[in-house]
Amino acid sequence: xxxxxxxxxxxxxxxxxxxxxxxxxxxxxxxxxxxxxxxxxxxxxxxxxxxxxxxxxxxxxxxxxxxxxxxxxxxxxxxxxxxxxxxxxxxxxxxxxxxxxxxxxxxxxxxxxxxxxxxxxxxxxxxxxxxxxxxxxxxxxxxxxxxxxxxxxxxxxxxxxxxxxxxxxx
Numbered sequence: 001x002x003x004x005x006x007x008x009x010x011x012x013x014x015x016x017x018x019x020x021x022x023x024x025x026x027x028x029x030x031x032x033x034x035x036x037x038x039x040x041x042x043x044x045x046x047x048x049x050x051x052x053x054x055x056x057x058x059x060x061x062x063x064x065x066x067x068x069x070x071x072x073x074x075x076x077x078x079x080x081x082x083x084x085x086x087x088x089x090x091x092x093x094x095x096x097x098x099x100x101x102x103x104x105x106x107x108x109x110x111x112x113x114x115x116x117x118x119x120x121x122x123x124x125x126x127x128x129x130x131x132x133x134x135x136x137x138x139x140x141x142x143x144x145x146x147x148x149x150x151x152x153x154x155x156x157x158x159x160x161x162x163x164x165x166x167x168x169x170x
Contacts, residue, residue: 004146033061034104036072036096050082051075055118055133056096056104064097071095078120078129079103105135113140115149121168136164 016023029035035058038051047070054074064071074080074096084091084099093099108114120133138148147153152163 004150029058029061031060032058032107034058034063034096038073038075049073050094053077054080054096057116058107059097059102059104064095066098069095071098074101076128078132108137114138115140117149117153117164117166119165119167121170123170125170130170133167134164 036056038054080101084093115138117136118133121131123130152165156163
Protein backbone atom coordinates (compact mmCIF):
# COMPACT_ATOMS: atom_id res chain seq x y z
CA UNK A 1 0.00 0.00 0.00
CA UNK A 2 2.99 2.29 0.22
CA UNK A 3 2.54 3.06 -3.49
CA UNK A 4 -0.75 4.85 -2.78
CA UNK A 5 -0.47 8.62 -2.99
CA UNK A 6 -3.09 9.29 -0.32
CA UNK A 7 -1.65 7.11 2.43
CA UNK A 8 0.78 8.83 4.77
CA UNK A 9 2.55 7.22 7.68
CA UNK A 10 2.25 9.52 10.71
CA UNK A 11 3.24 8.58 14.25
CA UNK A 12 0.58 10.42 16.25
CA UNK A 13 2.04 9.00 19.48
CA UNK A 14 5.23 11.04 19.05
CA UNK A 15 4.24 14.12 17.02
CA UNK A 16 1.55 16.79 17.34
CA UNK A 17 -0.82 17.19 14.39
CA UNK A 18 -0.25 19.23 11.25
CA UNK A 19 -1.26 22.67 12.48
CA UNK A 20 -3.69 21.41 15.14
CA UNK A 21 -4.18 18.47 17.48
CA UNK A 22 -1.88 17.05 20.11
CA UNK A 23 -0.04 13.74 20.15
CA UNK A 24 -1.98 10.94 21.81
CA UNK A 25 -1.53 7.30 22.73
CA UNK A 26 -4.91 6.34 21.29
CA UNK A 27 -6.30 7.96 18.17
CA UNK A 28 -9.56 5.99 18.34
CA UNK A 29 -11.18 4.49 21.41
CA UNK A 30 -10.44 0.85 22.09
CA UNK A 31 -12.38 0.76 25.34
CA UNK A 32 -16.06 0.41 24.50
CA UNK A 33 -16.44 4.18 24.43
CA UNK A 34 -17.42 5.79 21.16
CA UNK A 35 -14.91 7.28 18.77
CA UNK A 36 -15.44 9.09 15.56
CA UNK A 37 -13.96 11.21 12.86
CA UNK A 38 -15.09 14.38 11.18
CA UNK A 39 -14.14 16.53 8.23
CA UNK A 40 -14.04 20.29 8.72
CA UNK A 41 -13.57 23.15 6.33
CA UNK A 42 -10.26 24.86 7.18
CA UNK A 43 -8.15 24.45 10.29
CA UNK A 44 -9.75 27.03 12.62
CA UNK A 45 -11.89 24.62 14.63
CA UNK A 46 -13.51 25.19 18.02
CA UNK A 47 -16.48 23.92 20.06
CA UNK A 48 -18.95 25.79 17.80
CA UNK A 49 -17.56 24.62 14.44
CA UNK A 50 -19.92 22.43 12.44
CA UNK A 51 -18.33 19.52 10.57
CA UNK A 52 -18.88 18.92 6.87
CA UNK A 53 -19.14 15.17 7.51
CA UNK A 54 -18.93 12.96 10.60
CA UNK A 55 -19.08 9.28 11.51
CA UNK A 56 -19.18 7.61 14.92
CA UNK A 57 -18.22 4.08 15.89
CA UNK A 58 -19.94 2.94 19.07
CA UNK A 59 -22.07 5.00 21.44
CA UNK A 60 -20.54 4.51 24.90
CA UNK A 61 -19.16 7.27 27.09
CA UNK A 62 -20.16 10.85 27.89
CA UNK A 63 -20.84 12.26 24.44
CA UNK A 64 -23.88 14.52 24.84
CA UNK A 65 -25.37 16.41 27.76
CA UNK A 66 -28.93 17.58 27.12
CA UNK A 67 -28.89 19.86 30.19
CA UNK A 68 -25.86 21.87 29.09
CA UNK A 69 -26.48 21.47 25.37
CA UNK A 70 -22.92 20.30 24.78
CA UNK A 71 -21.70 17.39 22.74
CA UNK A 72 -20.07 16.31 19.51
CA UNK A 73 -21.58 18.19 16.57
CA UNK A 74 -23.04 16.42 13.54
CA UNK A 75 -23.56 17.44 9.93
CA UNK A 76 -26.54 16.73 7.69
CA UNK A 77 -25.42 13.40 6.24
CA UNK A 78 -26.72 9.95 5.40
CA UNK A 79 -26.56 9.15 9.13
CA UNK A 80 -27.36 12.38 10.99
CA UNK A 81 -29.59 15.46 10.75
CA UNK A 82 -29.01 18.78 12.49
CA UNK A 83 -32.81 19.20 12.71
CA UNK A 84 -35.32 16.49 13.63
CA UNK A 85 -37.46 16.60 10.49
CA UNK A 86 -39.94 14.18 12.07
CA UNK A 87 -40.76 16.51 14.98
CA UNK A 88 -43.71 18.91 14.78
CA UNK A 89 -41.56 21.97 15.38
CA UNK A 90 -38.34 20.95 13.55
CA UNK A 91 -36.44 20.61 16.81
CA UNK A 92 -32.68 21.31 16.50
CA UNK A 93 -30.57 18.19 17.05
CA UNK A 94 -27.03 19.41 16.34
CA UNK A 95 -25.23 16.75 18.40
CA UNK A 96 -24.53 13.05 18.24
CA UNK A 97 -27.00 11.22 20.52
CA UNK A 98 -29.44 14.16 20.48
CA UNK A 99 -32.87 13.42 19.03
CA UNK A 100 -32.66 10.69 16.41
CA UNK A 101 -28.89 11.09 15.86
CA UNK A 102 -28.06 7.71 17.33
CA UNK A 103 -26.67 5.82 14.30
CA UNK A 104 -23.19 4.43 14.67
CA UNK A 105 -21.04 1.76 13.17
CA UNK A 106 -19.95 -1.21 15.26
CA UNK A 107 -16.59 -1.85 16.86
CA UNK A 108 -14.47 -4.49 15.25
CA UNK A 109 -12.31 -6.81 17.31
CA UNK A 110 -9.48 -4.78 18.84
CA UNK A 111 -5.86 -4.95 17.68
CA UNK A 112 -6.47 -7.22 14.69
CA UNK A 113 -5.65 -4.78 11.88
CA UNK A 114 -9.18 -4.10 10.68
CA UNK A 115 -9.91 -1.35 8.17
CA UNK A 116 -13.40 0.14 8.41
CA UNK A 117 -14.57 0.52 4.82
CA UNK A 118 -17.58 2.82 4.68
CA UNK A 119 -18.82 2.61 1.10
CA UNK A 120 -21.71 4.72 -0.23
CA UNK A 121 -22.56 7.08 -3.09
CA UNK A 122 -22.16 10.86 -2.64
CA UNK A 123 -23.46 13.32 -5.25
CA UNK A 124 -21.34 16.49 -5.23
CA UNK A 125 -23.83 18.44 -7.37
CA UNK A 126 -26.68 17.70 -4.96
CA UNK A 127 -24.43 17.85 -1.90
CA UNK A 128 -25.85 14.71 -0.33
CA UNK A 129 -25.47 10.98 0.04
CA UNK A 130 -27.57 9.15 -2.57
CA UNK A 131 -26.77 5.72 -1.12
CA UNK A 132 -26.04 5.52 2.59
CA UNK A 133 -22.66 4.28 3.72
CA UNK A 134 -22.36 0.79 5.08
CA UNK A 135 -19.56 -0.68 7.12
CA UNK A 136 -17.43 -3.56 5.94
CA UNK A 137 -14.64 -4.60 8.30
CA UNK A 138 -11.65 -5.81 6.30
CA UNK A 139 -8.86 -7.52 8.20
CA UNK A 140 -5.65 -6.30 6.61
CA UNK A 141 -2.35 -8.13 6.63
CA UNK A 142 1.18 -7.01 5.80
CA UNK A 143 0.60 -8.27 2.25
CA UNK A 144 -2.87 -6.74 1.69
CA UNK A 145 -3.37 -5.07 -1.67
CA UNK A 146 -4.56 -1.48 -2.06
CA UNK A 147 -7.54 -2.81 -4.04
CA UNK A 148 -8.88 -4.31 -0.80
CA UNK A 149 -9.70 -0.83 0.50
CA UNK A 150 -10.05 1.15 -2.73
CA UNK A 151 -11.85 -1.28 -5.02
CA UNK A 152 -14.81 -3.62 -4.86
CA UNK A 153 -13.72 -5.90 -2.04
CA UNK A 154 -14.97 -8.33 -1.00
CA UNK A 155 -16.12 -8.97 -4.55
CA UNK A 156 -19.59 -9.78 -5.82
CA UNK A 157 -21.26 -12.90 -4.47
CA UNK A 158 -24.65 -14.56 -4.69
CA UNK A 159 -25.56 -12.94 -1.38
CA UNK A 160 -24.32 -9.49 -2.46
CA UNK A 161 -24.22 -9.15 -6.28
CA UNK A 162 -22.61 -5.68 -6.13
CA UNK A 163 -19.81 -6.67 -3.79
CA UNK A 164 -18.64 -3.97 -1.41
CA UNK A 165 -17.46 -0.92 -3.35
CA UNK A 166 -15.64 2.02 -1.81
CA UNK A 167 -17.41 5.36 -1.60
CA UNK A 168 -18.29 6.67 -5.04
CA UNK A 169 -18.22 10.42 -5.70
CA UNK A 170 -20.49 11.54 -8.54
